[in-house]
Amino acid sequence: MKFDILIAGVGGQGVVLASRLLATAAMDAGLHVTTAETIGMAQREGSVTSHVRIGDEVCGSLIPSGNADLVIGLEPAEAARNIHFLGMNGSIVVNEHAVMPSVNGSVKYDPDQVLEFLKSNCQDIISIDFTQLAKQAGTYRAANVAMLAAASGADLIPFPPGDMWNVLEKMVPEKYRDVNRRAFDMALEKVSGIKNPEQAIDI
Template identity: 75%
Template sequence: MKFDIIIAGVGGQGVVLASRLLATAAMDAGYHVATAETIGMAQREGSVTSHVRIGEDVCGSLIPHGKADLLIGLEPAEAARNILFLGKDGNMLVNEHAIMPSTQGFDEYDPETILKFLKDSCPQTITADFTGLARDAGTYKAANVAMIAAAAGAGLLPFSEEYLWGVLEKMIPEKYREVNRRVFDNAIESVSGKSEKSGKEANEAK
């Protein structure tokens, strides 16, 4: 078995933490795991991409273009930037909450156009405002937790959500555990049934 995941976002969104949570959960589930990060500008809001490779047939820690089974985009433009990694039968989970580039004078970023491009490129794409979901549950900073929980809840991972929460429960300080549990549960509930719908729509489009 081999399962490759790309996690893309910007500095400050917790991309690397999300990849470590997924990798640790996969190892707890009995899988071999290799990870790597590629980091852009060494500042907040610079591009950050993590590669998580799960399975015994993994060769190297970086996922080749066109081979990822799942792309988790914590920010729409970063998902689009990394779509070349996604395999033709892969799935995408994308946060609708956009972070405007910090470059001064940049006024051409249209998140709606990017989200449409992503959905057109991959009919199996699931999108939601995971930052808003996390904020409503108590902390917008847990959008990364919401997204990996949603990936498990939508059946997009090769292991169950119980492994993910087991890792989170050990890593999160006790005073933050309750709010992260709310984020986790709400994210899973938000995608319930969406993976089947996306798959059906993809088949109908073929």
């Protein structure tokens, strides 16, 4: 068994926490897992990527280009920047909420255009404004948790929702547990009935 997940976002979105949650879920299931992060200028909303490689057939911590089974993009441009990691039959879960660059430049960032690019390059994609969903649950900071719930609920990761929540319950501080549970359940409801999606899901 081998399963590779690439998580991409910007500093402050919880990329590293998401990778640790997935790694813990893998270890709890008795699976071998390796992780590696590239955090760069994370505190300045710079690019952050995390590689999560699960299974005994894994060789090395970094996912080779074209081998990821799933790309989780906490920000559209970062998902597009890392799409070269996606395997031929891979899937994408992307947060539609864009983090606009803090520097001025001649190139305009059009999130809708980026999302269309992602959808045209991946048949199996879940595209939701997870930040807005998390805000409705109580805090935008739970967007990463909502995305893991959506991936689990749509069978895009090898852990069912119950197992993922068990990990979250252990790792999330008690004072934040209720709001994260709400975000988790709301994301599950969004993807309810979707198993191995064959087309873009835009909610």
